[in-house]
Amino acid sequence: xxxxxxxxxxxxxxxxxxxxxxxxxxxxxxxxxxxxxxxxxxxxxxxxxxxxxxxxxxxxxxxxxxxxxxxxxxxxxxxxxxxxxxxxxxxxxxxxxxxxxxxxxxxxxxxxxxxxxxxxxxxxxxxxxxxxxxxxxxxxxxxxxxxxxxxxxxxxxxxxxxxxxxxxxxxxxxxxxxxxxxxxxxxxxxxxxxxxxxxxxxxxxxxxxxxxxxxxxxxxxxxxxxxxxxxxxxxxxxxxxxxxxxxxxxxxxxxxxxxxxxxxxxxxxxxxxxxxx
Amino acid sequence: xxxxxxxxxxxxxxxxxxxxxxxxxxxxxxxxxxxxxxxxxxxxxxxxxxxxxxxxxxxxxxxxxxxxxxxxxxxxxxxxxxxxxxxxxxxxxxxxxxxxxxxxxxxxxxxxxxxxxxxxxxxxxxxxxxxxxxxxxxxxxxxxxxxxxxxxxxxx
Amino acid sequence: xxxxxxxxxxxxxxxxxxxxxxxxxxxxxxxxxxxxxxxxxxxxxxxxxxxxxxxxxxxxxxxxxxxxxxxxxxxxxxxxxxxxxxxxxxxxxxxxxxxxxxxxxxxxxxxxxxxxxxxxxxxxxxxxxxxxxxxxxxxxxxxxxxxxxxxxxxxxxxxxxxxxxxxxxxxxxxxxxxxxxxxxxxxxxxxxxxxxxxxxxxxxxxxxxxxxxxxxxxxxxxxxxxxxxxxxxxxxxxxxxxxxxxxxxxxxxxxxxxxx
Numbered sequence: 001x002x003x004x005x006x007x008x009x010x011x012x013x014x015x016x017x018x019x020x021x022x023x024x025x026x027x028x029x030x031x032x033x034x035x036x037x038x039x040x041x042x043x044x045x046x047x048x049x050x051x052x053x054x055x056x057x058x059x060x061x062x063x064x065x066x067x068x069x070x071x072x073x074x075x076x077x078x079x080x081x082x083x084x085x086x087x088x089x090x091x092x093x094x095x096x097x098x099x100x101x102x103x104x105x106x107x108x109x110x111x112x113x114x115x116x117x118x119x120x121x122x123x124x125x126x127x128x129x130x131x132x133x134x135x136x137x138x139x140x141x142x143x144x145x146x147x148x149x150x151x152x153x154x155x156x157x158x159x160x161x162x163x164x165x166x167x168x169x170x171x172x173x174x175x176x177x178x179x180x181x182x183x184x185x186x187x188x189x190x191x192x193x194x195x196x197x198x199x200x201x202x203x204x205x206x207x208x209x210x211x212x213x214x215x216x217x218x219x220x221x222x223x224x225x226x227x228x229x230x231x232x233x234x235x236x237x238x239x240x241x242x243x244x245x246x247x248x249x250x251x252x253x254x255x256x257x258x259x260x261x262x263x264x265x266x267x268x269x270x271x272x273x274x275x276x277x
Numbered sequence: 278x279x280x281x282x283x284x285x286x287x288x289x290x291x292x293x294x295x296x297x298x299x300x301x302x303x304x305x306x307x308x309x310x311x312x313x314x315x316x317x318x319x320x321x322x323x324x325x326x327x328x329x330x331x332x333x334x335x336x337x338x339x340x341x342x343x344x345x346x347x348x349x350x351x352x353x354x355x356x357x358x359x360x361x362x363x364x365x366x367x368x369x370x371x372x373x374x375x376x377x378x379x380x381x382x383x384x385x386x387x388x389x390x391x392x393x394x395x396x397x398x399x400x401x402x403x404x405x406x407x408x409x410x411x412x413x414x415x416x417x418x419x420x421x422x423x424x425x426x427x428x429x430x431x432x433x
Numbered sequence: 434x435x436x437x438x439x440x441x442x443x444x445x446x447x448x449x450x451x452x453x454x455x456x457x458x459x460x461x462x463x464x465x466x467x468x469x470x471x472x473x474x475x476x477x478x479x480x481x482x483x484x485x486x487x488x489x490x491x492x493x494x495x496x497x498x499x500x501x502x503x504x505x506x507x508x509x510x511x512x513x514x515x516x517x518x519x520x521x522x523x524x525x526x527x528x529x530x531x532x533x534x535x536x537x538x539x540x541x542x543x544x545x546x547x548x549x550x551x552x553x554x555x556x557x558x559x560x561x562x563x564x565x566x567x568x569x570x571x572x573x574x575x576x577x578x579x580x581x582x583x584x585x586x587x588x589x590x591x592x593x594x595x596x597x598x599x600x601x602x603x604x605x606x607x608x609x610x611x612x613x614x615x616x617x618x619x620x621x622x623x624x625x626x627x628x629x630x631x632x633x634x635x636x637x638x639x640x641x642x643x644x645x646x647x648x649x650x651x652x653x654x655x656x657x658x659x660x661x662x663x664x665x666x667x668x669x670x671x672x673x674x675x676x677x678x679x680x681x682x683x684x685x686x687x688x689x690x691x692x693x
Contacts, residue, residue, distance in 0.1 A: 098563030295589025
């Protein structure tokens with residue numbers, strides 16, 4: 001679909017974002033930019049709210065403070081009709097694929113086309129087959145989602161996400177739980193789609209190896225703040241202990257191995273006392 | 278979004294059967310079949326006591342229902358019960374000196390008005406808003422028992 | 434003691450919050466109905482899953498209920514020498530009460546719980562979220578067709594229940610117990626009024642359908658997206674539907690039949 005020719009270098013611009021869920025502060029005054037045409041990764045330990053960030057960008061959640069601009073528009077100031085239109089230009093790949101289980105692969109990929117365009121079925125058919133071919137699943141078009149493996153389901157979801165030729169695609173933990181071959185296929189797809197279609201990709205993940213292999217720029221989040229950012233090479237060379245622990249997967253470091261507990265010796269020796277913990 | 282021809286047919290069948298059931302209920306189970314409430318005319322009768330007569334109680338001649346009671350009100354002056362009836366227009370040859378009596382269907386049944394066609398001396402018929410003068414009120418069970426007891430006592 | 438009151442207060446507040454959410458949900462669903470009309474495919478599929486698949490349980494139950502009414506009614510009425518009124522008794526019980534109420538309860542149990550589970554599962558697998566992100570309103574696309582289907586199906590199912598029930602009563606009364614066929618129908622036709630009884634019965638079933646569909650869809654939509662959450666939601670659908678149906682039945686009956 002046609003892009004508005006915004007001169008913004010950054011397709012997504014997040015400024016001073018704060019968001020809490022209940023009493024827990026998920027984001028504490030963070031600012032980051034997603035450059036157009038590049039693959040940007042947002043990484044961090046599980047539970048840092050990476051999926052929440054994607055939902056904030058997509059307008060499903062509203063920030064407590066701060067602003068998010070997508071393609072020059074302030075997402076949370078948009079009227080529903082405009083938000084609606086903006087979403088059509090954003091593709092999102094959910095962790096589980098989120099395919100509609102009551103229709104087959106073909107209909108799932110055709111869904112956004114049938115809902116948002118008035119194209120004739122013959123054109124839709126061609127488009128769907130093209131998208132499926134791009135992810136390598138054209139032959140699986142008549143299977144039901146329940147018949148697909150996890151990796152295949154994600155690829156179908158990816159085909160669906162690019163159905164309307166969006167501006168950008170957000171990937172929510174795309175590599176989690178994949179076998180090496182599917183992983184490889186996905187990594188290859190993300191990179192080639194990004195370049196071939198001139199997309200911008202935002203990958204949210206905690207799989208360091210795969211993500212670092214294709215990302216152009218990485219933000220590392222922890223405890224609601226950005227603890228590191230840069231190209232994969234910059235991060236690998238980083239001084240920050242925290243970043244090093246994360247990137248290298250060290251068991252112990254700034255994020256300790258032992259959950260906070262009283263002194264070990266004391267604990268063992270006092271095992272006869274009433275408080276067992 | 279995919280659904281087969283079979284599903285469509287079954288849905289159509291289902292809806293059709295449901296509507297058929299509604300019609301069945303309407304015609305076979307209820308009184309809709311015999312309900313031809315198009316053309317009626319009103320006749321009025323004043324009773325001393327209309328007893329257990331209700332709105333929609335039947336009005337009949339010789340056992341054939343020709344109409345229904347449409348309203349029962351109290352005449353403030355004469356303290357009589359003013360009963361209005363809707364009579365099916367096709368029964369338009371009731372002599373104007375016909376009588377109306379309130380009877381009970383069966384021993385414990387509901388009450389109805391029976392019209393007794395008069396000798397037709399004047400040759401005129403009952404028309405819309407005509408009044409029946411010859412009336413016989415409802416039989417009240419308590420009065421009957423009272424009379425019976427009285428007769429019994431006197432006869433002794 | 435304080436804790437009890439505190440919990441009571443919290444529970445009340447959350448009940449009101451839920452009521453508020455469910456009302457907004459209903460409003461959203463109703464506005465979505467307009468979008469369903471030009472897309473009959475969606476509706477037909479839902480009527481199939483909600484109505485057609487309930488057909489069997491409704492007709493069989495209706496038959497049995499009618500037969501039991503015939504049996505019980507006969508024994509009770511014969512004590513008064515009033516067997517001839519069996520037709521009226523069976524028909525009145527069914528058309529006024531049992532038809533709308535029992536079919537609505539069965540509907541809630543079969544179709545209602547299925548709807549809740551389906552929607553809850555869609556929520557848990559992020560399909561609803563996914564649709565939102567694809568700029569498709571999940572309420573209009575998924576919920577509204579199902580609501581309309583439930584609303585259309587319940588009166589039809591209630592009518593089926595009553596009709597089959599009367600036939601069942603006839604089977605037992607006239608066929609097996611020797612009630613006079615003519616009297617059976619004649620008394621029934623004379624005493625069951627189309628407006629008073631049939632129309633009121635249909636109105637009841639429409640109201641029940643509205644409420645049950647609303648509850649079933651909302652519980653699914655509002656469910657906690659885990660296996661346990663969905664299972665709890667399905668239970669809530671059946672329980673809340675039952676309460677609502679029986680409570681509304683009382684209110685409607687009092688309004689409709691109170692004054693005759």
